[in-house]
Amino acid sequence: MSKLLPLFSANLLPILITAGLGFLTSRTIALDPKTVSRITFYLFSPALVFVIISSSELETSAILQITLFSFAANLTTGLLAYLLAKLFGFRREMIIAVVLTAFLTNAGNFGMSLNQFAFGDQALALASIYFVSSSIMVYTIGVAVASMGQASIKEGLLNLLKFPTLYALILAIVFNRTGWQLPIPIARSVEQLAGAAIPAMLLLLGMQLGQARLKENRGPLALAIGMRLAVAPLIALGLSIPFHLEGPALQAGVTEASMPTAVMTTILATEFEVAPALVSTIVTATTILSPLTLTPLLAYLGAG
Numbered sequence: 339m340s341k342l343l344p345l346f347s348a349n350l351l352p353i354l355i356t357a358g359l360g361f362l363t364s365r366t367i368a369l370d371p372k373t374v375s376r377i378t379f380y381l382f383s384p385a386l387v388f389v390i391i392s393s394s395e396l397e398t399s400a401i402l403q404i405t406l407f408s409f410a411a412n413l414t415t416g417l418l419a420y421l422l423a424k425l426f427g428f429r430r431e432m433i434i435a436v437v438l439t440a441f442l443t444n445a446g447n448f449g450m451s452l453n454q455f456a457f458g459d460q461a462l463a464l465a466s467i468y469f470v471s472s473s474i475m476v477y478t479i480g481v482a483v484a485s486m487g488q489a490s491i492k493e494g495l496l497n498l499l500k501f502p503t504l505y506a507l508i509l510a511i512v513f514n515r516t517g518w519q520l521p522i523p524i525a526r527s528v529e530q531l532a533g534a535a536i537p538a539m540l541l542l543l544g545m546q547l548g549q550a551r552l553k554e555n556r557g558p559l560a561l562a563i564g565m566r567l568a569v570a571p572l573i574a575l576g577l578s579i580p581f582h583l584e585g586p587a588l589q590a591g592v593t594e595a596s597m598p599t600a601v602m603t604t605i606l607a608t609e610f611e612v613a614p615a616l617v618s619t620i621v622t623a624t625t626i627l628s629p630l631t632l633t634p635l636l637a638y639l640g641a642g
Contacts (some may be wrong), residue, residue, distance in 0.1 A: 345641055346633045349456040353448065353540055354629070360544025371545040378538045383446065384506035385531035387466050391510035394463040401511070404464050404591055407581045408445075408471040411574045411595040413479075416441030418573070419565045423558070432558040434483060435613040439620040440565035442480055442600040445472040447539040448625070449594040452632070454536065456641035457589045464590035470507050472594070476602050484606040546601045547622050555616045562599070562620045567631045571596035589639045596635055598624035 363369055419440035423433040443449065446469045453465035512518070520528065574595035583591050599621045607617035 342633050345636050350629045353451050356540040357544035360541035364545040374542045381531050382535035382538050384502045385528045386535035387503050388506040388510045389532040390463045390466045392513040404467045405471045407591050408468045410577050414573050415570045431613050435616050436558050436562045438603050439562040439599040442603050443597040444600045445469040445594045447543040449597045451536050453590050456636050460586040461590040468594040484610040566599050566624045598628040
């Protein structure tokens with residue numbers, strides 16, 4: 339216990355304080371989170387991924403390893419959530435909500451920030467790969483699950499092609515492998531945008547949680563929270579063995595897979611009318627409760 343409190347204070351509390359400021363902003367100032375979300379989506383996040391990956395020393399094998407691990411960890415968690423929801427006899431809408439909230443992790447707003455604080459720049463670089471992989475899953479598998487026949491494969495692919503961070507990742511890998519450098523004015527501008535990414539993500543997280551609506555639906559709520567916060571870390575630790583994760587890759591991969599539910603799920607749930615009140619509740623609950631599971635996990639993974 340004496341080790342857990344300093345870990346919480348150094349790594350999780352700063353994130354919660356910044357997100358809390360975003361929460362207070364949403365409750366006191368008429369500021370639309372959608373504006374902050376779009377700026378982060380189109381400018382800050384792509385710049386951050388470009389800066390991290392273009393300057394990192396990651397091998398192609400490490401990028402492929404963490405990408406495949408992210409797909410395996412998220413899909414396994416989602417599949418198990420589906421089987422348990424069916425076993426418990428939840429109705430179709432509740433099953434979809436549980437699968438979405440168990441499957442999609444907050445790898446960006448929360449996960450990248452936590453990896454940077456707890457494990458440093460190398461883990462942050464790997465976490466950014468996980469974030470991009472998770473985002474691809476949001477706009478393909480996530481859309482497919484949420485729509486359950488309402489959206490076509492073509493629409494899912496078009497959403498993916500609108501994801502600017504994907505292009506930033508591709509460009510970053512090219513610059514990393516060729517040794518190319520951006521012109522100094524452009525490079526410094528990109529670095530400034532990248533520096534704003536994580537603070538903006540955390541403020542946005544708090545702002546979005548500030549708009550969540552809380553309603554009771556105990557069975558699906560309990561299952562989704564349990565899957566995301568308790569079962570998902572165990573699945574990630576188990577999968578880390580066949581994927582041969584170690585060092586920063588183990589720290590980044592398992593931490594990202596253990597994050598609370600992605601705020602993006604509320605957007606999907608609202609768009610496709612999949613129990614949006616329940617999904618918002620799960621996002622809020624998993625975020626608030628996540629320090630209880632993440633703090634001992636950080637201790638296990640060797641956070642400083």
